[in-house]
Amino acid sequence: MSENREYTGPFHSSSRLDLQADCESCFGLCCVALPFAASADFAMDKTAGQPCQNLQPDFRCGVHNSLRQLGFRGCTVYDCFGAGQKVSRVTFGGRDWRQAPGSAKLMFEVFPIMRQLHELLWYLTEALTFQPANTIHNELSSALDETERLTCLDPDSILKLDVAAHRANVNALLLRASELVRAEALRSQKGPSGRRKTYGRGADLIGAKLRGADLRGANLRGAYLIAADLRGADLRGADLIGADFRDADIRGADLTDSIFLTQAQINSAKGDAATKLPSALTRPTHWSASGA
Structure with missing residues (x-):
């Protein structure tokens, strides 16, 4: 299954379903692009850009059902927030790194950046559901739209992003939303007020x-x-x-x-x-x- 696999559905990252990993629509990017070191979470060392020894030609994991038993607990914990299928199917148009080895390095460098952006989309989408934070919903919505726009840039433009600055701006909004929600949660509690840790x-x-x-x-x-x-x-x-x-x-x-x-x-x-x-x-x- 290393041939092109057509991505048939619309991609709306503001939907939380599309911010969940869909490994069937990804080119095994977390199994290649990311490094890991032998530890309690990984049974071996692997450098960034090196395919995991368990990655199959169809981009599936050959030991998926035994990962924890074989010492790959870290693989069962990791979540890309849907960045894998976005990079595979949208950013690189469904052409995998085996078919186009010349684009492999760029794809692997874009993936962790996209993962950060998708994580922000997850938080922003959730924050827009907070009723106590309705006073800042317009700002949250604007931040969501801007983050979504960044995920749709071409690969070279994504590499040039100042993701740290964008994260800082989004985090300031998320913190405001958090304060509003937590204040409401504390107000709604019943029973003796008492001092809380x-x-x-x-x-x-x-x-x-x-x-x-x-x-x-x-x-x-x-x-x-x-x-x-x-x-x-x-x-x-x-x-x-x-x-x-x-x-x-x-x-x-x-x-x-x-x-x-x-x-x-x-x-x-x-x-x-x-x-x-x-x-x-x-x-x-x-x-x-x-x-x-």
Whole structure:
């Protein structure tokens, strides 16, 4: 299946369905363009631009059903936010890097930039659903349109983008949206007011004992929640953008109305059938009923 595969559907990145990875419409870009090092997440070293040894001629993974058992846990966590199919089918018009080896390097360099832009599209699309942030919906919509425009540029123009500056501008808007949502979440809480534990951006909560914690409306942006015990915790209305959930235990936790949570974060955590997730996210297949 290395021949051209026609992309038959419309591509509207503002739809969250199109911001989810569609590996059938991608040329295995995450398996080639990205480097990884031998670690707990990867069983071997691989340089950027080098095809993974498990990548098949049809761009499928030859060990997809055994990745975690074979030491490729990182592959089961990664999410491109739909950037793979956008680069494959739109930016490069459906012509793969094997057919056109002269464009391979450019394709591999464009992919991680597109991934950043698609991540921003994910956050902006979500922010536009926040009723408490309706006062800034016009600004959010304009930022979404501009980000979408950038994703449709030609490859050379994408490489010249100042993505860091664009991310900073978008993040300022997302932070305003977050503050409005979290303020509303705190106002709507019932019961004794009492003082609540507060956290700032990048809080060090590695291994923290937060079982059953009331974290509604908490600012956990960029928090290090690696191996934290969040069993049964209430994270509704919490801002989780960029939080590191690697091996965090979220069995029975309620994340239904948390904001800016991504599939990759969920994939890296330990959950179970009792973990409540936002409707846009799916329960990882590697979660067992007990979360082991």
